[in-house]
Amino acid sequence: MEIIIALGVIALLITFLVIQYNRLIRLNVAVDESFAQIEVQLKRRADLIPNLVETVKGYAEHEKSTFDAVVSARAKATSATSFTDVAAADGMLTQALRGLLAVAEAYPDLKASANFLSLQDELSTTENKVSFARQFYNDTVRELNTAVKTVPTNFFAGFAKVSEREFYEVEDPQSRQAPNVKF
Structure with missing residues (x-):
């Protein structure tokens, strides 16, 4: 009888250990998955940028420094691999996009362009998804x-x-705010 009780206690202890171990592994995998979702949304945003830049370029040829900043930030964002580099590149790209949208404000014809409005809407939707992915990641990390x-x-x-x-x-406190998009 004592052997059965001892075996039962050992079985309960092993079950407890396995449950705790599996919980930690599940949480660790959830953090990895949520970071991957951030990267998916950042890639989606990076894929929209060339079209947005080309659309704005047609209206604002002399804004070369703004375009160069966006292209450079996009290149850094798409090549970032470590957690820290991805977060830093994300902040730089957000700032560069803010500058690009500010340039667009100066061109009424551009703001009325259906192509630009569509891209701007896609970018806004993507920014919301990026924000949600960041929040989800931080929730799983917590x-x-x-x-x-x-x-x-x-x-x-x-x-x-x-x-x-x-x-x-995001490194830059200003980039914590969503881009100011006016119609």
Whole structure:
């Protein structure tokens, strides 16, 4: 009888350990997945930019520095690989797009262009998706970090090779605001 009780206790303990380990692994995978979603939305935004730049270029030939800044920021954003580089490139690209849209404000014909309006609408939708993806990522990071720091899962974090993750923050405080788009 004592052996059965001991085996039952051991089975419960093993079950508890497996549950905690699996929880940490699931949270870690969720953070990886949510960061991948940020990258998907940033790629979508980067894919819209050449069309937007070309549309604005047709109306504002002399705004070369603005176009160069957007193209350069897009190149950095598409080549960024590490978490820190992606966040920094995201901030730079947001700033460059803000400058491009400011240039567009000076050209009434451009603002009335159906192509430009369509691209601007796509960009606005994409910015909302990027914002949501950032929020979702930070929510999953918060959940993972809480699990890594709290009992009982903190005892298993090292064994599961799971550690705290950084929150996704845009470097430039101004880029934390959505681009100001006026019609």
